[in-house]
Amino acid sequence: MSVSMLSTFVKPMHPEGRRFVAIAAGLSVVLFLLWAPLGWIGLGLTVWVYYFFRDPERVAPVRPDIMVSPADGVVSLLEAAVPPAELGLGEAEMLRVSVFMSVFNCHVNRLPAAGRIVKIAYRPGKFLNASLDKASADNERNGMAIALADGRQYGVVQIAGLVARRILCWAAEGQEMARGERFGLIRFGSRLDIYLPEGATPLVRIGQTMVAGETVIADLTGTAKDA
Numbered sequence: 001m002s003v004s005m006l007s008t009f010v011k012p013m014h015p016e017g018r019r020f021v022a023i024a025a026g027l028s029v030v031l032f033l034l035w036a037p038l039g040w041i042g043l044g045l046t047v048w049v050y051y052f053f054r055d056p057e058r059v060a061p062v063r064p065d066i067m068v069s070p071a072d073g074v075v076s077l078l079e080a081a082v083p084p085a086e087l088g089l090g091e092a093e094m095l096r097v098s099v100f101m102s103v104f105n106c107h108v109n110r111l112p113a114a115g116r117i118v119k120i121a122y123r124p125g126k127f128l129n130a131s132l133d134k135a136s137a138d139n140e141r142n143g144m145a146i147a148l149a150d151g152r153q154y155g156v157v158q159i160a161g162l163v164a165r166r167i168l169c170w171a172a173e174g175q176e177m178a179r180g181e182r183f184g185l186i187r188f189g190s191r192l193d194i195y196l197p198e199g200a201t202p203l204v205r206i207g208q209t210m211v212a213g214e215t216v217i218a219d220l221t222g223t224a225k226d227a
Contacts (some may be wrong), residue, residue, distance in 0.1 A: 114177065
């Protein structure tokens with residue numbers, strides 16, 4: 001197998017996953033000692049855990065004035081909604097794009113558009129199915145308000161899902177971040193809500209598959225035709 005083919009199937013793993021892989025591998029050894037068929041099941045679980053925490057390199061588009069998806073997954077909602085109050089983005093509705101991540105998607109999150117992190121706000125909550133509309137209001141979440149170079153602001157909200165139990169965010173208030181830069185991770189099934197800035201045009205449709213850091217979700221100039 002060539003290096004290029006190997007890299008197709010073997011992806012780097014985020015450090016957050018190391019202890020989970022170690023736990024699954026240890027469990028597999030015990031299961032093998034008890035009964036070989038159980039050990040193979042444990043080995044399959046270990047491979048899945050490794051795959052869940054994969055962190056492949058992504059190449060952000062070079063085209064200016066666009067936003068990219070912050071998550072791998074499928075567009076589950078595309079509608080106007082008031083952003084979470086704790087982000088300070090106002091009470092007016094903003095266009096919201098929701099990307100649902102299943103347990104088989106890569107869960108490393110990336111910034112949709114370059115800017116300065118104005119505010120980060122965590123709110124505890126429930127663990128409803130992240131594909132439901134009410135998950136945006138009821139579930140545990142961590143949101144960021146980001147200021148673009150032209151002063152407009154947009155929001156990104158990490159939402160816990162049915163089996164998600166921890167939201168991680170590595171960004172800091174005041175930090176300047178590039179488009180496609182990693183900012184967080186959610187463990188095991190979840191959703192990302194993106195509140196587009198004023199004048200942005202969405203370039204996605206419900207059901208469309210997203211690739212974090214690469215798939216274009218919106219045009220910031222407002223001149224592109226809706227996809």
